[in-house]
Amino acid sequence: MTLRIEEHADRVVATLDRPEKRNAIDQDMIDALHELSAVLEDAPRTLILTGAGGVFAAGADIAQLRERTASDARLAINATAFIRIRELPMPVIAAVDGYALGGGAELAYAADIRIGSPSLRIGNPETGLGIIAAAGATWRLPEIVGEARASELLLTGRTLDAEEALRWGLVSAVHPADDLLAAAHGIADRIAANDPIATRHTKTALRAPRDRHPQIERDLQAELFESPEKHRRMTAFLERTAR
Template sequence: MGESRLRIDARDDRVVATLDRPDRRNAIDQALVDELHALCAELEETPRTLIVTGTDGIFAAGADIAQLRERTGDDARRGINATVFDRIRHLPMPVIAAVDGYALGGGAELAYAADIRLGTPNARFGNPEPGLGIIAAAGASWRLPEIVGHARASELLLTTRTLGADEALAWGLLSSVHEPDELLDAAHAIVDRIAATSVRATILTKRALLAPRADHPRIDGELQAELFDSPDKRARMTAFLERKKR
């Protein structure tokens, strides 16, 4: 067994997963994909909010090009990176990407799979795949338009230019920008807010957000029906009303 590519800090209500290949700029290789799948299996079994971040001022500088060069059409059809990023996207609880430095290629697509993205002034997003003779096929072509709009996504994916933190914030790709030594604190502050709410309501809110437009408003009613009949809803609303009386 080789060295782990993923450093895990697991707590009761959250997990921090740090991409840890500083010698390869946190490039995403098959071993890292396998470790991400193992983490997803844990979070599907025991849902907790996930923070994904990088090391040494780099989020992830892309896929491992040495491995990518040797992949075949059959590998492309398997969707090696796309499959794990989609699994991350559909984890029961929210996923937060804390991005310092470069998030390129597969690294950018990993960040796009998160529910919330925070960055530092050093954050840089880009999909240089066409310059390497391939496309961004692990989520960028459909997730990026959902985040920033079709026209802006087209510009980034067709020109392969890199987007800085200020522009990423203005476009809505980043929710907020923080100094590098404050980035994880900001991510934890968001998790604290999530942790103060109902776990089940959070899970169902994310489910509603990910549902196709055609499923609304039917799915909202079904999810709400479950919550309306829950003891947690009654307890939380009773506590709210009691506080109002004071």
């Protein structure tokens, strides 16, 4: 099993688990990510992605990647799985310890929230292997850190340490490795305290193309304004503040 799944009522923890290959992403792991996505599309919950053994994912499985052909490239094998992760209804949190390189970095980029440990090393060395970062980095990374920084990272193939990743905004926080998963659960706890439909609608609005704004907010807010949960939560707030 390359992906260990721990299910809770309001969240799922998925641990990349190929310690002998530093959690390199192979076809079995991609298949498991598709299976997990199907579950979370049907029953939306927050997803925490992490890696076993002090590593998030050292990249795609180079032995498999070396044998792939042009027809495989056109299937966008990893990109398709990461797009599906990105488009899950509820937030995705990546808790990144150690190396997140190549496809491992691109999986982290697909998350809504990324936190790291002091040993974080993240980047895309694909051009040094004679390929490009084709599973999301070329369009997601500019959205996260800006075009200039994304261009430097992708064209040089260098990696960022935790301090630089935090300064660039590639991760939102750095926690000791032993506390990293607990910090991810803390974020999930804050999400769980909110209205899940409002959370889903916020994610939808965040991911919508610029030309859909502000109409998308109007439509989503109109739906929420009619919801019983909005009325219940606002009534509870007013009652608390009146005491």
